[in-house]
Amino acid sequence: MYVVMLGAPGSGKGTTAKILASKTNLPHISTGDMFREQIKNQTELGKLADSYISKGNLVPDEVTINIVKDRLSWEDTKNGVILDGFPRTVEQAEALDKILEEQGKKIDIVPELQITDEIIIERILNRVTCSNKECGEIYNTKFKPSKIEGVCDICGAKLVSRVDDNRETIKERLKTYYQNAAGIIEYYKQKGVLCPICPEDPTAEDASEQAVKAILEQRK
Numbered sequence: 001m002y003v004v005m006l007g008a009p010g011s012g013k014g015t016t017a018k019i020l021a022s023k024t025n026l027p028h029i030s031t032g033d034m035f036r037e038q039i040k041n042q043t044e045l046g047k048l049a050d051s052y053i054s055k056g057n058l059v060p061d062e063v064t065i066n067i068v069k070d071r072l073s074w075e076d077t078k079n080g081v082i083l084d085g086f087p088r089t090v091e092q093a094e095a096l097d098k099i100l101e102e103q104g105k106k107i108d109i110v111p112e113l114q115i116t117d118e119i120i121i122e123r124i125l126n127r128v129t130c131s132n133k134e135c136g137e138i139y140n141t142k143f144k145p146s147k148i149e150g151v152c153d154i155c156g157a158k159l160v161s162r163v164d165d166n167r168e169t170i171k172e173r174l175k176t177y178y179q180n181a182a183g184i185i186e187y188y189k190q191k192g193v194l195c196p197i198c199p200e201d202p203t204a205e206d207a208s209e210q211a212v213k214a215i216l217e218q219r220k
């Protein structure tokens with residue numbers, strides 16, 4: 001099963017992709033994670049990617065498409081993959097179809113997590129992160145609180161809010177997402193693989209599990 005996960009920042013897309021990958025035993029391929037890994041290892045690709053990412057820009061299609069193309073040539077992808085953060089442009093979506101077509105494969109389903117802006121804003125506003133850079137565990141004071149308020153369960157360091165997690169910037173980030181996503185959503189709708197997913201209760205602790213269940217039911 002070849003899956004492309006779509007969803008706004010804060011929609012739970014990454015968490016849902018991870019759970020789906022472990023349930024289906026398929027590799028979770030996140031271009032954001034791949035770039036961060038390259039940056040951490042200070043590779044040439046990492047330096048190039050960082051020059052865009054640190055400015056808040058997208059990494060050029062050519063670079064991004066190439067790393068995905070390489071990843072999709074690995075043996076572990078032959079039964080399917082869960083793509084997360086790719087494609088982000090229509091050009092990437094077209095390139096992905098071409099890569100899969102060469103292998104006799106195609107995208108089977110594109111779940112689009114539909115969470116209202118209000119809930120996303122609420123979630124992000126209540127998000128706190130462990131201040132210990134080595135740990136970085138993410139909590140939510142409402143939906144996933146730490147055992148002791150303001151203290152990391154794992155390492156005991158202080159929990160802090162991100163400076164860009166305020167109502168105004170979140171609205172801006174959501175606007176940018178919808179502007180960019182519109183083309184990709186339309187692209188997959190035309191192909192008949194788009195599948196809107198609304199978790200029954202998006203504020204519940206197991207909202208991502210609910211989304212995974214809905215995705216697996218759609219596949220049948």
Ligand code: ADP
Pocket residue numbers: 009031032033035052053056057058059060061064084085086087088089092
């Ligand atoms: P976020 O959820 O903050 O958008 P990601 O982890 O998905 O973060 O990606 C981090 C950064 O990596 C993005 O802001 C972008 O600069 C770059 N990136 C990730 N995926 C892509 C992609 N498919 N095309 C271009 N740039 C990408």
Ligand code: ZN
Pocket residue numbers: 130131132135136137152153154155156157
């Ligand atoms: Zn911690």
